[in-house]
Amino acid sequence: MTEPDLLIAAKELDAADPLAGFRDRFLPADGVSSYLDGNSLGRPLRATEEHLQGFVREQWGGRLIRGWDEQWLELPQQIGDELGATALGAAAGQCIVADSTTVLLYKLGRAAVAARPGRTEIVLDADNFPTDRYVMEGIARECGLTLRWVRADYDGGVSAEAVAACVGPQTALAVFSHVAYRSGFLADAEAITSVVHAAGGLVLWDLCHSAGAVPAQLDAWNVDYAVGCSYKYLNGGPGAPAWAYVASRHQADFQQPIQGWLGSADPFGMAQGYQPAAGIRRLVSGTPPVLGMLPMRDMIALIAEAGIGAVRAKSVALTEYALTAVDALLAPHGVVVASPRDAAQRGSHITIDHPAFKAVTAALWEQGIIPDYRNPSGIRLGLSPLSTSFEETFTGISAVLAELRR
Incomplete structure (x- = not known):
């Protein structure tokens, strides 16, 4: 043409x-x-400009500290549930907004290897986004684990066959991107998750380059953990907080590596000694970034409409x-x-x-x-x-x- x-x-x-x-x-x-x-x-979004102005004037300016009790503390899980239902194929109670992608990768990665004691390897691909690789390198160093690398074609990505050749009885965790940041390769998340599970390992998926543009079915794929940013196809704005998914079957035993007050069972009890909250809220560490998470809610609503x-x-x-x-x-x-x-x-x-x-x-x-x-x-x-x-x-x-x- x-x-x-x-x-x-x-x-x-x-x-x-x-x-x-x-x-x-x-x-x-x-x-x-x-x-x-x-x-x-x-x-x-045009709606975000209006909503942020209204929030500053009416919520922050009008309600002041009362806003926390009235609704702000519930926003991370509410928005997480909305995202899960709209774009991730995740039932309620498994997604939450918190921290950055980097911090959440660390939290989920540390919890995953703790859930597989005695296993010595983390499997990941050499062309994954640098943060994913760097965080897992740090976890491996902290925990005395070995990184096992899956090789992928330059213009492609990780296949189930390539993963099957790398996982085994020592696999604690495998970490892959649903859509490769450079090539745009869309991995077969369901097949790869099944391969890792067959070896007894857990899987952490990075959905930064897919959430909001490529449908996911985290529950149906039997995914263990997932993470993603919100400033790409979720239009949350520069530095917007990330989100995490922890399958309900893993929540009771989830070992939070960054123990903060808001992820405790009774945050305002100010008790001595950390006791984790029940459910997905135990993934939280500190005060939620309320202003940062509001724009993504607008985009989630737009995706739901479309x-x-x-x-x-x-x-x-x-x-x-x-x-x-x-x-x-x-x-x-x-x-x-x-x-x-x-x-x-x-x-x-x-x-x-x-x-x-x-x-x-x-x-x-x-x-x-x-x-x-x-x-x-x-x-x-x-x-x-x-x-x-x-x-x-x-x-x-x-x-x-x-x-x-x-």
Whole structure:
């Protein structure tokens, strides 16, 4: 297809898009004509601007300290339940908002290895997000464990077969990303979880690059633990708190490694000696970040309105269109697709590689074209289904072509 043909196709796809109206729910960004980085930081909702102003004025300013007793202390679990029902396939009482992804990875990882005493290995893949690897390296050092690495293809990710070759009687925990941060590979979480369980280990899934764009079924997949951030497809804003899932069967024995007052059985009793709260609240350590968690509630409601199935269908359509445009316009200039071409194995972003892309990305940002750069030579096109249009996707890819032609 030619550049004019691709533009016509984008306009037609936008006209037929049943979710097109949702784009108006997001605040516009002055000077930005193509925002293709929703997999790093989602755009803010108009409703969030209004709700935050109202909260400061009416809740924080009006209720003051009374707000904690009236509703704020319950928000982490309430929002967790909403997220679980809307996008994670998790029954109530298993998800909670707290801390950062890094801190939650540590909490869940430490609890998991404590739940498998006598086992000596943590299994993870060498191309997982650095935080996941670094946190598990620290846990292994603290607990005297060994890291066992699963290898994955550069343009792919972890398969059940590769995991089966690495797990065994010494596996305490396996840690993988549902969608790979670089390639966008969508792992078969159900099959991999089954493989690890067959070896007697536990599984911790990182859903940072899938929650809100790719449906999950944590309960049906028999997942043990999961974690994810909320500032990507959940549009919680920069530094928004993360969320965690602990299957109900693991909660009674969950050993909290960061024992804080709010995760205790009676926080306001101020008793001597820590006694954990019942249920998912024992995962909490300190005071919940109320202001930080409010925006994600707005986005969860929007996803619920659209339907996570429809969101996924739009994601697939966007990435399919982007691949078509890359093949037609950029491949002749040496650009290589470093993501799966099978939609069933792909999340909501694709990565394309070219030696000039670091400089190209900087030039694009100056023009209000915002993709994402990842070493060693990749541009990630993050296509957030409810805020990204097909024409916006075309604009970004066309701008990459213009830079390569210079």
